Amino acid sequence: MATTPSEMTDDVGEATPLLEVSNLVMDFGGLRALDAATLKVGQGTITGLIGPNGAGKTTLFNVVAGYHEPRAGRVYLDGEDITGLPPHRIFARGLCRTFQIPREHASMSVLENLMLVPRGQAGERFFANLLRPGLVREQEAAHRQHAEEVLAFLDLSHLAHEYARNLSGGQKKLLELARTLMADPKLVLLDEPGAGVNPTLMGRLKENIERLNRERGITFLIIEHDMDLVMSLCDPVIVMSEGRYLMEGPPEAVRRDARVLEAYLGGQYAAAEG
């Protein structure tokens, strides 16, 4: 059965939702990209976020991750109000996002890309550097070890010293995922992880998301247009349309819901139904 945001509390149990977005409004000039968008993401879920082009999904990610300040509304992470915090502070609280177009540092190796992810290193603090250089070295070594573990977990160790520019599109998506893991995230927002990824790597990406969810308890919110990926990976699936929450439910219920079909009206969903 599909639910509304207020009913969803029961679905997630008594626990506070990991992410709660309440009545977000975001304008770009005269265009209202988010129109009182409200939704909740349950702890430990792999939640899908779908909707037609322009529904406001990426804008919602940008507001949640601190890249845009909303005109109105609130964002809560694990019950704490994070609205308007800058991206690095939100990141430090365990909310990480990836981008539709990966943002790797092309002329650095894969390992260096991971080591760049900030973790509040003492080395970045001038006085700590002067007073305790040994601490800086220890932290760098620990950071490197963590990066190597992340690469091993994602089966990317063989690419550690490859320039990021030489990776395929799918490998860059895995690198994006790896970068989020450097921050020990609670919640990862993935923006179209399947776009431009070949079927083999897509399978790997999916398995890795499932393993991270199962073994590390990481919650995922995933924007995706590939309906096969959404249907096989995500539960629940939230649907947005015209800047607002439309409905949510298990993938099969969402797939059959008349409101969803109407929202996509002749778009890729109808095509996928074929």
Ligand SMILES: Nc1ncnc2c1ncn2[C@@H]1O[C@H](COP(=O)(O)OP(=O)(O)OP(=O)(O)O)[C@@H](O)[C@H]1O
């Ligand atoms: N930086 C921006 N400046 C102006 N308009 C923007 C900006 N970002 C998004 N928009 C507009 O806001 C609306 C919502 O866009 P958004 O990218 O959030 O939708 P989406 O659901 O992610 O779409 P898609 O599935 O195509 O990525 C669209 O009309 C878009 O053109």
